[in-house]
Amino acid sequence: MIANDRDEPLGHLLKAGYDAPPPAARFTEDLLERMRGELGAAKPQPRDFSRIVLTLSRHWRLVAAAVVLAAGAGLVLLSQNSVVLPPDGAAPNRPIAESTPEAKPVRMVPLEVKLPRAEFVGTDPNIKQSPHLEKPSDKPRPPIMVPEGTKNVALGKPVSASDNEPVVGEAELVTDGNKATQEGHLELGPGRQWVQIDLKEPCAIYAIAIWHYHGLPCVYHDVVVQVADDPDFIENVRTVYNNDYDNSAGLGIGKDLEYIEDYRGRLIAAGGIQARYVRLYSSGNTANDRNHYVEVEVYGKTLPAEGAKEVPLKVELPKATAR
């Protein structure tokens, strides 16, 4: 047992400083009752015939197209256009709509990211190499392949932040298209903070580029990038980048490496993940305990509205990795 004679004062400190009187009994009972109600409503239903019919009716255009094709060609091509029931509780990626019902191969092109001017030369001797820090390299990073027509869907989109009173700047600077640190950046207070971009509609996201402050060499801690379907990050939250190696941000241990900021920012491949909201966390940096965001770009394509003609995307997207 690892304990010592200072346990007792620590217990007293916590009781005095962190404990709270329990919530009212009526509140706890009411809440439990509401939770039971939610659980009853959320119980998984068996996949019965009526559900299949309902799903088919939602995809009536596909079903009709399949029937016409089969009748015309004398062939049954159900394997091409079959409707797959989504798994319970999961929000699967929707295929991207095209103007015709035939599946067209998507042309993949290297993503071109416009970089700002380099603002420093050299390294900071105070940044110590560690197994969690990526080795600095001047080599050009490998390109990320994205479908043709992919663009920065975050440009000019609304940004919110965990800190309602930023130390410097305004939230909208994060998506204003300007990556130079001296021409406006957002500074949030100490500790774990986040900025969040509302893409205004669901998008297929192929890459995310982040520029923290890059006027000096520094390493931002606990850089975590998540996407979700709702602004509260409750529905269908997925992590696309996480370099919090010790879970100090409480979002889980990440396997990505910390990196030294420079004009190239950090480019993260997202593999076509579908979401409306993007949230970026950090917990201070090696120079100070504050959090800075100069620009964030989200490269993707807007998804079609429900009911648009849908065709399967005929391309194997790369696994999400970071460079």
Place this chain on the structure above:
Amino acid sequence: MTDAELIHAIQAGDETALDALYQRYLPSVWRYACSQLAGNVPAAEDVTSETFLAAVRQIGALSPEGGSVGGWLLGIARHKVADVRRRRGRERTVAMETPLDPPCPSAEDGPAALESAETRASVRRVMDSLADDERLALEWKYLDDLSVREIAVRLRRTEKAVEAVLYRARNAFRVAFDRARPTACE
């Protein structure tokens, strides 16, 4: 029952397991909400309700083997606290209808009162700075009087690993507390 067993039972629709999970984590979520919202009871009730209701809605998609259930709940609570702050402005502007703690004393209240308020503020700040598992381990050990074995079941770790977490948490707490103390209640 471990957290993972409880989650699987809840996913199968077991209300008893839901009650057990709720009783297990209500104190932690409640304390967190109270500490973040400066003792505003109605706001803490909102955060606690919204946290547990959101958790139940999402529990079908949760893979309990993937991480700590306590950390997951605190993660939801963090977002709900941020929502409350967005709705009502920052912590210092939240109306203190039913404060759990007396307000920060002035010098006229005497050195003991000052010391006590300063200590409370420091402890809250330090707890906020700890990783979720460390914070929960300290709470369970010192506020809920759980044994190391019970904490090990909740955190899905061995008793030795929990002792190590507690050791790290105590050290981190002391270091941060010594640093945080002089600026409390400024």
